[in-house]
Amino acid sequence: MEELLDILDENGNLIDVKTRADAHAKGLWHKSVHVWVINSKNEILLQKRSKNKKFFPSFWDCAFAGHVDSGESSLLTAVREGSEELGLKIDEKKLKFLFTNKESISHDNITNNEFVDIYVYEEDVDLDNLLLQQEEVEDVAWVSLPDFESLLNNSSSLLHHDVKEYIKLFEYLQSNYVFI
Numbered sequence: 001m002e003e004l005l006d007i008l009d010e011n012g013n014l015i016d017v018k019t020r021a022d023a024h025a026k027g028l029w030h031k032s033v034h035v036w037v038i039n040s041k042n043e044i045l046l047q048k049r050s051k052n053k054k055f056f057p058s059f060w061d062c063a064f065a066g067h068v069d070s071g072e073s074s075l076l077t078a079v080r081e082g083s084e085e086l087g088l089k090i091d092e093k094k095l096k097f098l099f100t101n102k103e104s105i106s107h108d109n110i111t112n113n114e115f116v117d118i119y120v121y122e123e124d125v126d127l128d129n130l131l132l133q134q135e136e137v138e139d140v141a142w143v144s145l146p147d148f149e150s151l152l153n154n155s156s157s158l159l160h161h162d163v164k165e166y167i168k169l170f171e172y173l174q175s176n177y178v179f180i
Contacts, residue, residue: 002021003019004017005017005023005031005067006030006068006070007028007030008029008030008031012029017070025109025110027111030068030113031068031116031117032065032066032067032068032074032115032116032117033065033077033078033118034061034062034165035081035082035121036062036169037123038120039123039124040122040124041144042144043145044063045125045140045141045142046060046061046062046140046141046143047085047086047139047140048060048138048139048141049137050135050137050138051138055107055110055112060141060151060159060160063086064078064086065081066085068117074097074119075097076092078117082121086125086130086132086137086140087132088123088125088130090121094121095120095121098120098168099118100115100117100118101118103164103165127140149170152170
């Protein structure tokens with residue numbers, strides 16, 4: 001069965017339910033989540049997106065992400081995606097909601113209009129224990145906050161780049177973590 005998404009108006013109000021394919025083909029607004037994992041060494045877990053992804057193949061991105069299925073909360077989506085993409089058992093009480101980012105990306109006749117709920121998850125994840133979903137994730141790596149900042153400032157880096165999200169995320173990181 002094809003994935004169903006809640007369709008939203010430009011203000012985030014529920015107006016319909018459509019397939020993911022319809023949502024992208026018609027540029028309909030829907031919800032997704034991005035989860036940023038941070039360990040006790042003040043490092044950020046990045047995933048390298050699969051080379052077969054339609055959007056930003058082989059780019060580095062947040063630890064895990066996904067579309068919010070129809071009727072599902074973004075919190076449950078975050079828990080589900082952590083398990084599916086990385087094999088992580090997520091304690092939902094440790095997921096900290098930061099903000100919602102409204103983003104629009106167009107590529108190859110697909111328009112992805114999303115309200116993205118951004119979460120931080122603080123956990124010392126052992127990369128050797130992860131089970132990467134090959135269709136989604138090519139690799140994972142811990143990156144120090146200064147190195148993450150360098151990636152953000154390097155226009156030639158292969159970092160999936162949503163400026164609004166990264167600016168807000170970085171403001172949060174600077175106020176809550178020690179840059180070493």
